[in-house]
Amino acid sequence: VKGDCDEDGRKENAVDHIKAKIFCNYDKDTPPVNEKDITDINLRFHPVEVELVDGSGYMRLITRMAMRWQDKRLSWDPLEYDGVDFITVKPDEIWTPDIMLQNWAEDWMPLNQIEVLYILHFSRIYIVLKPELKGRCVPDYNRWPFDEHTCHFTLKPEYLGNELNLKLDQKNNSSLVDLLPHPEWELLNATAIRKENTYGKWTEVSIILTFTVRRYSTILVIICVLPAFAYIILTCSVFWLHSTSAGIIVLFLTLSTQCLFLQFIGYKINSNGRIIPKIVKFYSYSIILSTIVFSLIVLMRSMMKWTAKPVWLQPLTNLLLTNRVTQVILLNDFDPKSVASILESGEDEGLSLVSSPAEGQQWHMFSEIINKITFFSIIVVYIYLFNHFIL
Structure with a gap:
């Protein structure tokens, strides 16, 4: 033109x-x-x-x-x-x-x-x-x-x-x-x-x-990341409730809310192909840990009512109670008389900081030992998960 x-x-x-x-x-x-x-x-x-x-x-x-x-x-x-x-x-x-x-x-x-x-x-x-x-x-x-x-x-x-x-x-x-x-x-x-x-x-x-x-990400950190701390604390707190019904209720509520919260995060995050977002992996593993802890707490609660005494129970319990690492783990179960005796003599070899279980209480003490060991293990696992998937 x-x-x-x-x-x-x-x-x-x-x-x-x-x-x-x-x-x-x-x-x-x-x-x-x-x-x-x-x-x-x-x-x-x-x-x-x-x-x-x-x-x-x-x-x-x-x-x-x-x-x-x-x-x-x-x-x-x-x-x-x-x-x-x-x-x-x-x-x-x-x-x-x-x-x-x-x-x-x-x-x-x-x-x-x-x-x-x-x-x-x-x-x-x-x-x-x-x-x-x-x-x-x-x-x-x-x-x-x-x-x-x-x-x-x-x-x-x-x-x-x-x-x-x-x-x-x-x-x-x-x-x-x-x-x-x-x-x-x-x-x-x-x-x-x-x-x-x-x-x-x-x-x-x-x-x-x-x-x-x-x-x-500031607002999303407040909404989605900070609750992770709350779930970690709630999951670990049940180990200090002596396997009572209150601990089971707390853990059940924690597990339920984590499942709901994971659905909320799935709604907030868009599709990412084959790659799973790290925060989704964190909450998924957290739910798995809470499920394991829930099953373990129920098992330990039942264990305390057991009356049968296998041959291995008494020797294993005594071995754990005479071990200093296990005694430190059971800090809240120290026997005051044993501690006073050690302080007066200045020697602690062969002495126990924890009172020996009474007759019929071996299962109770054994469950408490497993309870505390699991607590510290869960703490280590959560530190790894948070550092690897959140930070």
């Missing part, structure tokens, strides 16, 4: 005269090629808003994108037109490059949301776009709620060929001065690189924008 020529030359101002001159026989469907038959398109990016859309598999980017190129057909001498050295025109009046987002999350569409278009007298064209891009990417929720995500936006010419050569402004290819704060995501890094792919005699040039964001 070629522009009309002003044959009579009658225009109201210099700008109209310039437009009449440069658009005479101008074909906006023909690219402005230089002597190498390549049009260099220089790009610069100013991100305005970056957001990973949870559950949708894409990152939303609003950016100001500045582009400039040369079109030798659009030039004039300012001295001949009252010193006017630039004009503004509508985007559909001149040729503009067709640049596409390759990994578009929805439909392919050209970046044609042009805000400003300037034509300088020496054939240089500046345009400023503010597109909203939705680039498809695969989020990684393994470290949720401390998760970080890196997504890419690949920009390239719509058609394969050597007519367009995309370049980055080396001085400032990605500036964050226009970035608006986001309530959920912190932008950690933003880069732009140029990449070339050769297909036979054709060279395809693309611009890859890479953004890394991190979730603001």
Whole structure:
């Protein structure tokens, strides 16, 4: 489509005269090629808003994108037109490059949301776009709620060929001065690189924008991580309730609420493919531990009522009670008379800090020993789980 020529030359101002001159026989469907038959398109990016859309598999980017190129057909001498050295025109009046987002999350569409278009007298064209891009990417929720995500936006010419050569402004290819704060995501890094792919005699040039964001996790830590401490304390506290009904009730409530809480976390976290988020693993193992403890407490409660005395019970109980490690574990079961005797004599070899079980109480003492040993074992396991899956 070629522009009309002003044959009579009658225009109201210099700008109209310039437009009449440069658009005479101008074909906006023909690219402005230089002597190498390549049009260099220089790009610069100013991100305005970056957001990973949870559950949708894409990152939303609003950016100001500045582009400039040369079109030798659009030039004039300012001295001949009252010193006017630039004009503004509508985007559909001149040729503009067709640049596409390759990994578009929805439909392919050209970046044609042009805000400003300037034509300088020496054939240089500046345009400023503010597109909203939705680039498809695969989020990684393994470290949720401390998760970080890196997504890419690949920009390239719509058609394969050597007519367009995309370049980055080396001085400032990605500036964050226009970035608006986001309530959920912190932008950690933003880069732009140029990449070339050769297909036979054709060279395809693309611009890859890479953004890394991190979730603001303070509120989620309060909601989802701090309850882990409460569940650890509740699970371990039952070992000090002497296997009573109260301990079983506390453990049953702890186990039930953990199951419900795991469902809540599953609702909060989106699908992560084959990778299970670490916080889900933590609560899963915590439920398994609580189930084991629940079964053990029930077993020990029944054990205290047993009357049968196997041959191995008495020797094993005596061995454990004379062992200093076991005696330290049974701190709350110290025999005051034994402690006083050791303090007076100054010797503790062969003496026990714990009173010997009365006749028929061997099962009770044996269950208490298992109870305390299991308590310290559970503490060690929880420390490992918390350090490995939460921190």
